[in-house]
Amino acid sequence: MSELALAWSNVILILAVVFSFAALLSWIERRLLGVWQDRYGPNRVGPFGLLQIAADAIKLLSKEDWVPPFSEKALFVLAPVIIAVTTLLAFAVVPVAPGIGVVDLNIGLLFFLAMSSLGVYSIVLGGWASNNKYSLLGGFRAAAQMLSYEVFMGLSLMGVVMLAGSFNLRDIVAAQEDLWFCIPQILGFITFTVAGIAEARRLPFDLPEAENELVAGFHTEYSSMKFGLFFIGEYVGVILISAMMVTLFFGGWLGPLLPPLMWFLLKTFIVIGFFILLRASLPRPRYDQLMAYAWKVMLPLTLVNLLVTGAIVLAWKS
Amino acid sequence: MWNSLKTMWTIFLHMFRRRVTIQYPDEKPVIPPRWRGRIILSRDPDGEERCVACYLCAAACPVDCIALQATEDEYGRRYPSFFRINFSRCIFCGYCEEACPTDAIQLTPDFEMGEYDRKNLVYEKEDLLIDGTGKYPGYNFYRVAGLAIKGKDKGDAQDEAPPVDLHRLLP
Amino acid sequence: MATIHIDNRPYPVKEGENLLQQCLSLGFNLPYFCWHPALGSVGACRQCAIKQFKNEEDKHGKIVMACMTPATDGARISIEDPEAREFRASIIEWLMINHPHDCPVCDEGGECHLQDMTVMTGHTYRRYRGRKRTFHNQNLGPLVNHEMNRCIQCYRCTRFYRDYAGGRDFDALVLRNEVYFGRHQDGTLESEFSGNLVEVCPTGVFTDKSLKQHYTRKWDFQTAPSVCVHCGLGCNTIPGERYGTLRRIHNRFNGAVNGYFLCDRGRYGYDFVNSERRIRRPALRNNRSEPLQPISKGEAVQFLAELLANGTRIIGIGSPRASIEANFALRTLVGPERFYAGVSEQDGRLLASMLDILGQGPARSPSLHEVELADAVLVLGEDVTNTAPLLALALRQSIRRQPQKMAEKMHIPHWNDHAVRAAVQQEQGPLFIAAIADTKLDDVATEMFRGVPDDLARLGFAVAHAIDPRAPPVSDLPDTMRTLADTIAKALKAAGRPLVVSGMGCANVAVIEAAASVAWALCNTGHAAELCFAVPECNSLGAAMIGGAHLELAFETVLGTAAYTGIAADTVIILENDLYHRADAAAVDRFLAAARNVVVIDHISHATSARADVVLPAGTFAETDGTLVNNEGRAQRFFQVFVPQGDIQESWRWAQDLITAAGADKDDPWLNLDQVTAACAASIPGLQPILRAAPTANFRIGGQKVPRQPHRYSGRTAMLANIDVHEPEPPEDPDAPLSFSMEGYPNHPPPALNPRFWAPGWNSVQALNKFQDEVGGALTGGDPGVRLIEPLPAGKVGYFTNIPSAFERRAGEWLVVPLRHIFGTEELSALAPALAELAAKPYLALNPDDAAELGLATGDDSQLQLQRNPGQKYRLPVRLEPGLQRGSAGLPVGLPVLAGIAVPAWGKVTGVGQETPS
Structure with missing residues (x-):
């Protein structure tokens, strides 16, 4: 098999898995929420309600693809594409297992950060192009929220980089052979988790959508597959953040007995489950609380982590 | 933070609880008798229509989904010549039942009224009228009202004195 | 103005009036039953109890009946006093002891004064567990239903029926707690005003029997301000519609016209709107031997447009029972010289004479309210009870004016009804009735005269001569008539507000001229005499003001026998008029046969429409808007109550459709009633004021129209669900500032637009109190209507000299x-x-x-x-x-x-x- 064919098969495989997993996640999430809320969740279409995904897909595809006449049409159409593209691109650097992965970039971590911060354009532009007050408010919130949380998201990872001594994600995984970074980098782990949830706009940080005050926030005016793209984008985002957390803090594919791929998938799924548990249990903060939390708690914590890690690394190295 | 974690733990533990969901179409729920479901018109213990077409239910209805027309039989008994409830508008608030002075209109535990065609949700008197007294047995409005109807002349109702003799001259 | 203190706050009141009326006028909610603004106080029900204090120091006070206590300057009273409240609550409880458990099946329910007052006093629970008194009901005829069990013995019915309206066949019978209000035996109530018992009775003893046929609660009626079309007085009414049929007429108070009451013709005549004989679709026949075939509106207009385009020479015949706008639209369609008034030559002459007398003479035409204030009346040749019933009711009040002065001398206030009547006994003011035959008003007449119309006119002229010697004398006058004339003249001259009543009842111009002569003679000798003419139809005067040659001339024009040859015609458009009611049947037959095309625009099929070639369905008063001019010369607007089904539309819209279809050179078509009214006011002299009869269709309060449906209107989403489950949009109304929905301005609109009387806590007709500045007085904002005819200053017109000769019997004739x-x-x-x-x-x-x-x-x-x-x-x-x-x-x-x-x-x-x- 040529190298090119291998690369392409990698790309297609990962794309297919990510997409189908994102779709499956919509079912998994609802079932898990059901489990934690003493009910069933979707269980009537197909075995265990699995075909609910197909039903949803059919519904989304067959709905009227409506572009509001008052909207900024080009941007309106572009916005959902951006989010889907950027989150999928970020997947390129995720080291799934040895030999599985799209590219092995030296600056993989920076690429991930860059892509995830591009995603915010989708939300802001979508909210603005909708020309609707709820959408615009959602867009505003997204912009401020992403800006604030990205600041310490990057910083929180610097500890990991220092420990691993590389921006290459495969090197970072390899560096966790002995000890997963979630132990030495506990502060970095916590802050990255919080930032990751905020980046994925998941509850409790889903203020840009906040359906009980903003109708549906930035995607109020979206319907059919354009809404579907936002939807997929969100789930892909969840998978991405989970995968990154596994890579950066839980030793990626490393583990005994089971093949590396299985370890990666298992760890990722547990992290996703944790995200869903968050959604099931925590209320949404007020907007000012959200901002204060980022700037007054999380940012200082990250900086402290950076300083301490830096000092330890320096001391240990010297 | 600690609170949040505690909450998450509590929620997580719910994984091991019994589900409260009743698998409705396969498993029938127990509906209490005072459930506010499909509306019916009942009959009095004599088997006559209880509704006297007073229009109070229509007036009480917040979505104005009750329309009727009063009429009278040859003896002066009031009844509705038509009585229509548009269930596609009904919000099952039960105000009509509360307003009804004769216990005629009642909400029942039946809620399985789904239709594919909205117009099938328009119920006429034939669809509403049942053969029994419903939730309130025993009450018969015309037995306490002053109006004379067939078989009940003036003075025959509950707690009524015989009609005054206009030609009696005694003081 | 005096000041009284109610619950320690000062209020300005009218001194001498009773406290109940003043408290209600100030906006207080004080319960009452037996008192009625038109009937006065008798203090029978004890419901309006209040506390009165001697002075500021007096904390104890005493309970008095507000309706029997005059307001005096500085008086201190309390409505909210706990003892007074308890007293009122106890009274209600007593009144309710025998009241049956009937509200759901009672027609009064929802507009019941007793219900309102019970709620107002807070009596919510019946403690009485004993037996209730019952009565058998009477059949009182086809108009009024009797349910005696509900009676609370307030005596309002007999006071209205006997004392106010002069009825004799209805009274209070039996004794003590068994008092019965009814007739001596079953039978139709004889009074023409029996229908008012429905509104006068505070509860459901007397209810509307015609409403029972299609019973609807007050809150379910779609209503609009309207004007009665069944005689020339123009009483204001509130017609109520539900499910597309007109269901009842209620009185709409107008202080200057009908006040609190209506006659039975006005109240029960509405059912013609629901008649089987209504024309609901256009119909056409190509051949006179065939029956009329229903066609669509478009086809009808198309057919008539072709007819008009083919050089057909048309004439139009108007109608005194159609609105001014309808008559004017037809006049515009055919041209003024081709427009004929829809009345016979005889009626036309009478109406022209009346208009002339009222417009050129010194005597003013009084409103019905002013008729009540007259203190000496001569009725010349008119049987008012039958031609203008409410005028008779007003005259019955006028005879109380002079005796009232006696009561005033005895310091009995005018509102203390029972005391006033006891004081004056049988005394009554002068009312002279000269008529062809006995009239129902004779029982209160001072003197009567019977004769053929010419003799009545002679009596009138004789009276005029007796008042003012400058008036021409009547030759060969018998002594009896001369004596009578002198008596009448003396009484009229002695009066402060003398009134002469006449009308078209005799169908004799001399009678009208004689009545005018009497009034003018009084005016010329310095008495402010008023002259009231009764006219037969709702717009007799309005149509007469629009003009047009009389009907017989239209006949001659079509038959080609007209004296002059200016106009020839072969097509005739007849507007809301049955010619067989106007002229000799044979003449109408000849006329209709001679006309090549007969077009009838009407709402009721009749002999004329049966012979028409094209019939167009017009709307009745309840389905259209328009302006009517009553006998006083008062222009009043009536508004559409509901949207009729089918192709029915306003007569003026038919005329407009024909004008448009014919391509007549008209710049812009009339789109709403206001444009027709404006065009009419601009082109007919004397009709300019009709623009002020009511606000235009653009009128809004806070940007909102006035809702025709009350806010409790029910069944909106169900009433048409059997036809279509999707509720239709409420119809637009381009012609009126009223909407066909519950949405709109929720408070009191201007009186001319007021579709109902309702106030929070006041669901009965008594809610009217809240719409008057002073209870019993004019409506807040002024009584609706605008007078078109005002007299010229005294002494300008010469007396009529055309005195007929005395009647002589002819042998065999x-x-x-x-x-x-x-x-x-x-x-x-x-x-x-x-x-x-x-x-x-x-x-x-x-x-x-x-x-x-x-x-x-x-x-x-x-x-x-x-x-x-x-x-x-x-x-x-x-x-x-x-x-x-x-x-x-x-x-x-x-x-x-x-x-x-x-x-x-x-x-x-x-x-x-x-x-x-x-």
């Missing part, structure tokens, strides 16, 4: 004179089933002596042949009428079979089977 009936003679109300039951049956009235001479007795068949048209023989049962002058015979004109007969006329009367005496 009878002067047939008109007799009037309230029910059955008016075309539209006669179609209402309830009134049809009461309608007079055709008869021929004869003086008993004449009848004896002819060998006829009551009920015998007689045959009447009019000299003018000997071929036509009428077979009628004889009725004896002692009041009729010998040599005259009375004919109840206007009844369907006798319609169109012009009287007075000479004719022969024979017994059936008898040979004509030579």
